Amino acid sequence: MTSPGLRTADPPKPTSLREQKKLRTREALARAAIRLFSEQGYDETTVEEIASQANVSARTFFRYFKSKEDVIFFDSDELTETYRESLATRIPGETLVDRVRRASRDVLRVMGYEHPHYDVRVGRLLLEVPALSARMAALDAQREDILAPVIAEEYGLAPEDPRAQLAAGAVVGSIRAMRRRWLYAGGVDRPADLLDEAFMLLRRGLDHLND
Template identity: 40%
Template sequence: MHHLRTPGLRERKKRRTRQALATAALRLFAERGYEETTIADIAAAAEVSPRTFFAYFPSKEDVIFAEIDDRLAEVRDRLARRTPGETTLEAIRQSVVNVLEALVNEHGEYGAVQVRLVLERPALQARALQRIHQTQQEVALRIRDLCPALDEIDAVIVSGIAVGAMQSVLTHCRQHGLDPGTTRAALDRALMIMESGLGAVPALNEPGR
């Protein structure tokens, strides 16, 4: 089994600060409103300076996407590695499984706040669409690196299925306030359907060297 590198103390501290800022922001957005909440408010709630906020996020808009940015980065990183003998489909599955638990539990009740903000504001919708598009492109490139025999169009299709399925299900569950257990079950179903469909692509099922 492939083991992830254990992050060092400095890296763990940076992750905690980033998480604290994101959680504080969503809580304040829920309590005060998005426009009414300032970066200074978010920094104070996370017990850091506004300067520290900008070390982690370029703008107030970007803090809304902290969680999904981090999780998608993990998917991309996992796809950059391969366990000997692992098929591309297995690598895709493992990259998704690795982030399911975090997607279900992170931010808790504020997941619905995050989704509502994005769905209500055209500027945030545009940012979300841009992130999804970039992620699908990057994942397609990583999949082709793992599986050079895969046609370029097939790689785009596979990436769209994998990223789109998880994003759509998570948005639905948070929008409707579904509990973590129901959300996890829904994501598992999406994974099962995704795997069933991708099983029809022969190149994805060839073990890597």
């Protein structure tokens, strides 16, 4: 069920039988949840129904996910930390635009590893279910807050300079637009390619931020 554009390499395989079983159970729960969310609605689907479809108990569901919402966002903290660490890593000769693009691609790479169930249905849920849309918007705002001081430091702007926050908003907004474009195209485009296109458009504006 992996979107062909999200996975850039095969994920590392669990080494023990116990880990393999846990991964299979988590994937079965995720597949069941997303199928039910799509077929009968997010709010109408219960944890008990998800567990039943995966042939486990509701108690087992909560060993893997904190809530229904967590099926979609279970690794959001890891993705945020990946973004933060990638932005903090400086590569000689790399421009800020290239660093931000690399950080964004790193997030896509981790998503490919950790979301074997990710497909267009997830994208639709993020757009159509208010609770999920709100959670996604909060994550986008969090990434803007992470990015703004990085931009300010790079261009010698004061931390409170609104240009840094506006630039961060433009970057995150372009990624949000990329997600929508990927969804509306039916998931056939590679997100990494769409991301590169977005950053080509952003480069000119960021390069002249402190003119």
